[in-house]
Amino acid sequence: MKAVTAKNSSRDAILRAAERVFGELGYHGASMREIAMEAKVAQALLHYHFKTKEALYVAIFEQRSQLINDRRQARLQELRKKGAFDLRAVVEVFALPAPDMFDDPRQNYESYQQMAAAVSVGHDTRSVALVKSCYDGISKQFIDAFMAAVPELTKAAATWCYLYALGIRRQAELQTDRAARLSGGKNPSPPAWLVAFIEAGILSIAQTSAGRKKTAKGRAPTKRKPQ
Amino acid sequence: MKAVTAKNSSRDAILRAAERVFGELGYHGASMREIAMEAKVAQALLHYHFKTKEALYVAIFEQRSQLINDRRQARLQELRKKGAFDLRAVVEVFALPAPDMFDDPRQNYESYQQMAAAVSVGHDTRSVALVKSCYDGISKQFIDAFMAAVPELTKAAATWCYLYALGIRRQAELQTDRAARLSGGKNPSPPAWLVAFIEAGILSIAQTSAGRKKTAKGRAPTKRKPQ
DNA sequence: TAAATTTGACTGATCGATCAGTCAAGAGAA
């Protein structure tokens, strides 16, 4: 009656239910009982498939982050193949989701965004470890992409620009309700201002003395990076 | 033996201890028992002073946010008195803490930043209510300040610029460890690049067609802000 | 059949909250 679909059907049902409950209540606020109820399975089944609450939490991140990061990485690679990086294009890959990024493990993407936001601001060991294992890779690629697109950028400057951009993207994803409240009115879909904002911010840092590479004495850096 | 200092000494001790524990573990992760241990008082005393866990959580925000918002508001007022707003100055008030903002309820400011970050990304009722009551006021003032400094900005554009800036500031406050890891090296105090980044981002939005007020037919507002 | 999956019943630990009661300090009356 339950295994009508695939053989992993209830495992996936647990993952999606956990995503919703974790997203809404956070790691500690969510309970295995409630996740089981949301997934309509017995609580013991969660432990059969995922052993512990923490492992279930991690499993969600591994599934989601790999899917999303692979997608962004592919688009970055595509840009790289076309020739030199254009900063605007790189920022667009970073900031704007590919239309197919939401549909693979259906729905729930907003819940995952909640989880990702909580993890990325958390300083507890679990959050730090998850960020390191799931996001440091793609982060370094974008930092390199920023440096390739704007050769004047120091690595430290590019790193901070990326972190700033992350903060902006998270706000764009999560704060549409608050934006409507603060601007006092109707709530259209969040405008794509973040691309222009990020691009201008990065370019301004590249012109700052502290964010610019020193090549010859005070001279503007001439060379692009080799490849 | 305990009331050697002020009459509110243990109440304040509880507040500071709660700040540390809530900051490290989050609302659900923190327990009244651990807060009581950290404050070195009986657990029942927490309920005596604050009634419930939630009320204790709220009390921390009321104390801290009022202090910080008042300080920023005063600096904004000071700018207003001096004449027309300069965008750079407004952004500096927003992004850079006054040196005395950390010292009043001593230490623990990093813990409070953790709490504030968790609340500002949370979509649960408690977080939303807290943001609304503690932060909407100062937010509207900064949005107005942005519009005064850059008259071309639509209210919607100014609102999103403010939210982006919030995301950037949070990253600058909380991600120094990750920045050091990603840039692969030593970790100086987080550079003040965020001011230039935010300023450039806002100015770029003001030049976007969607973020700019329409004055005459399609005509571009030509000048930068006076001053 | 054997293996994989799923369940209900259960455990010990810990949660937030409540309780009656202790203790020192202050107020008013003598």
Add this chain to the structure above:
DNA sequence: TTCTCTTGACTGATCGATCAGTCAAATTTA
């Protein structure tokens, strides 16, 4: 002064509820 009475601050013990996790038995799948 001394004796009562009240009050605010504080505590140890304990409540029922809920937590993550376990296990043997039942069910489904191959």
